[in-house]
Amino acid sequence: MNSATALRIFRALAGRYPEALEPDRDRGSSFQVLISTVLSAQTTDRSVDAVAPALFSRFPTPQSLAGADIGEIEEIIHSTGFFHMKARHIIAASRILARDFGGEVPGTMEELLTLPGVGRKTANIVLAHAFHIHDGIAVDTHVKRIAGRIGFSDETDPDRIERDLTGIYPRELWGSVNTLFITHGRALCTARNPRCPECPVRRECRYFRNLKKG
Numbered sequence: 001m002n003s004a005t006a007l008r009i010f011r012a013l014a015g016r017y018p019e020a021l022e023p024d025r026d027r028g029s030s031f032q033v034l035i036s037t038v039l040s041a042q043t044t045d046r047s048v049d050a051v052a053p054a055l056f057s058r059f060p061t062p063q064s065l066a067g068a069d070i071g072e073i074e075e076i077i078h079s080t081g082f083f084h085m086k087a088r089h090i091i092a093a094s095r096i097l098a099r100d101f102g103g104e105v106p107g108t109m110e111e112l113l114t115l116p117g118v119g120r121k122t123a124n125i126v127l128a129h130a131f132h133i134h135d136g137i138a139v140d141t142h143v144k145r146i147a148g149r150i151g152f153s154d155e156t157d158p159d160r161i162e163r164d165l166t167g168i169y170p171r172e173l174w175g176s177v178n179t180l181f182i183t184h185g186r187a188l189c190t191a192r193n194p195r196c197p198e199c200p201v202r203r204e205c206r207y208f209r210n211l212k213k214g
């Protein structure tokens with residue numbers, strides 16, 4: 001896809017979902033953003049929001065979470081799913097923050113990737129929400145689906161999809177590409193039964209063109 005088409009798609013989605021470009025809600029401290037993002041794997045923001053107050057009132061800092069009893073953490077975060085692994089990750093990450101980063105969340109991709117449970121998607125989200133840095137495009141399930149359907153990428157690996165998207169869009173749009181694609185994925189381009197006839201980018205979309213051919 002050429003960059004003129006990519007920009008047309010961006011503008012069409014921005015026109016359809018202006019709310020996706022509004023400033024982000026306050027997500028708390030950088031530590032809370034990091035831990036919440038790790039907990040959000042394979043679940044919804046709502047389910048993380050439901051456990052976050054209990055978790056952060058009991059363990060407000062990396063130092064306190066580093067020394068937590070894993071059973072207690074598992075009990076608090078149980079409803080977010082994959083709670084054994086998530087509890088292990090957030091305790092181990094907190095230990096590293098306390099030991100190596102003076103209790104602060106680091107603000108670079110390279111450093112964030114040293115933390116357990118943190119891959120590029122999580123690191124991109126933490127950089128964007130806690131530091132307003134766009135070092136890449138967080139590729140979640142919505143971004144992945146839409147990039148594939150429209151034809152931005154033929155890859156299935158999120159890191160390669162990110163590489164394709166960042167190769168086509170200028171850096172200043174990376175954060176907005178993420179929020180627009182997520183909003184579009186929830187509103188119209190859903191995993192099952194995308195509502196293509198109502199879609200503002202259907203003329204540019206490979207999936208829609210193939211539907212018409214079929």
Ligand code: SF4
Pocket residue numbers: 146149150188189190194195196197199200201202205206207208
């Ligand atoms: S035309 Fe359909 S598949 Fe393509 S982006 Fe729009 S909703 Fe998704």
